[in-house]
Amino acid sequence: MIKRYAALIRNAWLVDLQYRASIVLWLLWGVTEPAIALGIWWAIAGDGSVAGYARDDFARYFFAVMLINQLTIAWDSWYLDRWIREGDLNYRLARPLHPAHEAVAENIAYKARTASVILVVWLLVAAAWPAVRLPFDPGRWAITAVAVLLAAAMRFFISFTTGLLAFWTTRATAIMELHAGVSLFLAGRIAPLALLPPAVASVAGVLWFRSMLAFPVDLLTGAVHGPGAVLRGLGGQIAWLGVWIVAYRIAWTRGIRQYGAVGG
């Protein structure tokens, strides 16, 4: 299986290299949203703080969002929607490799490429701007890595499962857009969850949105206090990952049964 993944990732990178301009565009897209959010909160915070967040805290928060969002984001619903509607799933189903493996390999390839560039950008900025430096804390980084892995796995299954809805509806990507819109607020992309009204923040915590992004970001910036809170956060991630894996399995086995294998 390692050989297969190596071959899939290699091909994904070879395709990337054909489109250097699009790499830059994707990267800009990944940087712009947190940069705008940071700009707004920077202005609002002024010399004081908002809900305990001063300017420097916002800077660290949104740099972490920039990196971890790229490490956990999944585009699979768009691919799957096209595979299913246009019949590109057909030859994938005829191969002795589950299409999900190709999707996972694509994710690894994408994340390694964008996240490594963002990491370099962060390091360069941190060299000049102390505010975005993180304290050296390997233990915290290790736990963050685990949380990022869980978040990436969960977002993959969310995206893949939503894409599978294309077996039944032509609006699968619209559902994913809606989810992205909600997660803009509930996952902490536009503001730390601590700044949301308590009721909204608790919805984000009860559902999977905090596990997607805000929790690993808070881990990295040191906003999760005490081992109890860390374990509760990781537990929530594992539970929601489990739920989405079950949803994926149901959608896959049911969907493939009624697949129409369109388009040749």
Place this chain on the structure above:
Amino acid sequence: MPSIVTAEQLSKTFQVKVRDPGLRGAVRALFRPRYRDVHAVRDVTFRIEPGEIVAFLGPNGAGKTTTLKTLTGLLYPTSGRVEVAGFVPWTGGPPFKRHIALVLGNRQQLVWDLPPEETFLLNRAIYDIPEADYRERLAELVALLELGDVLTKPVRQLSLGERMKCELVASLLHRPPLLFLDEPTLGLDVTAQDAIRRFLIEYRERHGATVLLTSHYMQDVTALASRVLMINRGRLLYDGALEALVARIARTKRIELVLGGGDGNRVTAEALAAFGEVKTFRFPNAVLEVRREEAPATSARILAAFPVADLSIEDPPIEEVIRLAFARGVEEGE
């Protein structure tokens, strides 16, 4: 030897949403969707033996491709039993998929932006093909398909014919005993079509593969298939040799004449009409259609009556036979 493909009473029904035209229809469909059953394949039964080349014949929407997709495990049948290479296709998983190749004339697995060799390398990894086998098979396929320098050009720069050849390479590297080809020559020019046909014949000779194909081009069928399965509206109309189908359907033969004689005693169309139906006449060429069983006797009488430079007895064109077969539903010829 047991059959490599068995289909018993295979049926596939799709549910298709029906919607009345206009805004009102759209709104109604939103709240109370109605479905209509489309019977793409109905009670189809056949067996295919190892090494056969079998062609599915039928107009668009006849159920050929649906049958092919069910045999490859892409579609779950609504009812019936299917066994392919000892597996039930849709539960066979990876072991089953190593036994088959699926080539779709209008869908490609080649990675568009990369040279075809990158897709081949990917398939080497996906199918766990040992390095030495990979080299040997690639060399053989490249030689048979005369691909040469194509391998290092990006797929998007290849011609349609080159792409289809590369599709075949990608699909055959794991050397499957069973090939499913859906419209493998679709849109190709005559030379490329011919190259693909010659390749398939040669490949089967060498490796004893079983080939199932669908095609719109009669030449694919006449050049490749020893047996045809005719499908129309989801039903199997005919299963057997192409020649037997022609004999059954075509009640006539064509006598093609090149007439002799000088200007003085030219044979006329009117004179020929006494022997059969004159299909074309343009001195010195003429084509007569006569009843099948009378063709030899009529030929002899024509030879006795007129100066004839050349005479041949042919079946009607295969397209004509197929058209007749579909129009009459085959059985009539029995």
